[in-house]
Amino acid sequence: MSTVVRFAPSPTGLLHVGNARTAIVNYLFARKTGGQFLLRIDDTDTERSKQEYEDAIIDVLRWLGIKHDLFARQSERSPAHQAAADKLKAAGLLYPCYETAMELDRRRQRQIASGKPPVYDRAALKLTAEEREALEASGRRAHWRFKLSQTKVKWTDLIRGEVEIDTAHLSDPVLIREDGRFLYTLPSVVDDVDFNITHIIRGEDHVTNTAVQIEIFEALAGKGKAPAFAHHPLLIGAGGEALSKRLGSLSLAMLRDDGLEPMALASYLAKTGTSDPIAAFASMDELVAGFAMEKIARAPAHFDPAELTNLNAKLLHLLPYTAVAPRLEAAGVGGEAFWEAVKANLTRIADVTTLWPLVVGPVTPVIEDAGFAAAAAAVLPPEPFDETSWGVFTKAVQAATGRKGKDLFHPLRLALTGLEHGPELKKLLPLMGRTRALARLNGETA
Ligand code: GLU
Secondary structure, three states: OOHHHHHHHOOOOOOOHHHHHHHHHHHHHHHHOEEEEEEEEOOOOOOOOHHHHHHHHHHHHHHHOOOOOEEEEEEHHHHHHHHHHHHHHOOOOOOEEEOOHHHHHHHHHHHHHHOOOOOOOOHHHHHOOHHHHHHOOOOOOOOOOOOOOOOEEEEEEEEOEEEEEHHHHHHOOOEEEEOOOOHHHHHHHHHHHHOOOOOOEEEEHHHHHHHHHHHHHHHHHHOOOOOEEEEEEOOEEEOOEEEHHHOOOOOOOOHHOOOHHHHHHHHHHHOOEEEEOOOOOOOHHHHHHHOOOOHEEEEEEEOOOOHHHHHHHHHHHHHOHHHHHHHHHHOOOOOOOHHHHHHHHHHHHHHHHHHHHHOOOOOOOOOOOHHHHHHHHHOOOOOOOOOOHHHHHHHHHHHHHOOHHHHHHHHHHHHHOOOOOOHHHHHHHHHHHHHHHHHHHOOOOO
């Protein structure tokens, strides 16, 4: 059986790291199993869905390196949803209800006050045809509920193991609103059936939905026809807080605009909450190779922006010049030797622009001991420079001044770069060249 999975965001906002983890897990699973990945835009909520969010979702998934094989928009599949609703109505599984939100709320309050679970009491099932007509005549419009079996629904979740949910404890879900629009529950199942989805991989906030949806799958497609399910734990903040509180700051668009490498984020989301260590991977292929559903832990996965930044730095250290050359050129800096000299000192690639002046100037040197600096300037070797020149130079300075260790190296770094810390000087010296190095040792901005 070839696998088909789907990632089904609602275009009601920007993608955040929590959604992106679901997308990554689906994508890696599809690639690992040689299957297909459907991007499905769940836009049944016509009030909140916006084209600009759909565009942004597609854009940011492309940035992240997730390519879809199939694409669908729920709003274009209304006839199929309608046909499924008709089928459920004919089977007596979708029934009209006329309660207003206020009436339902009052009923719930009464149930809670008398110690009963606030589950819909199916009063509408008892309405006679005349009562329904009278309600319609009075201007009420029906919303439609799915009649749950009120039995135990079981499935073997690929992450959670055996799951059992008694639908007797759930309210019959509303599938169609009184204005005739579908809520998410039914269209999702219809589309999953029509696109032959074999595995539904999503966050564990959908576990209860799954019990309901398995019943709908069976009502529409037959017993045992529901796909396999995998519910992954949600991402939580480093301190254990729910991520949703800080969603704004964790949208993928923001992380992208902040200069994060997409593979740093993909690596992080693929590995957090799994039995693998979190590490930087330079390609999706490597993430696919290491992927296994069994590695996903049942405990919540952590998302720590500081750890992500760290991973970004580690990823940059792995990248060869060819992987970054166009971006370096676009930033007005360049050269393989420069990249090799500075990559270990970057957190974000944009940091290259702050390090570029070390090579081309201007650098304002920091001279703490003019005598020492002058002694160093006097023994600066002649060009050509290569990576051995730094060793030759510092040995000469040591011989001339008697200094060694930090006392030797630190003032040289301050003079040559104006910085306390920075890239390796043996790599920088040949790049800055003798004229500039000499000027800086002499205290001149160069
Ligand atoms: N649109 C739904 C959501 O974003 C999809 C859930 C699902 O994967 O079925 O929560």
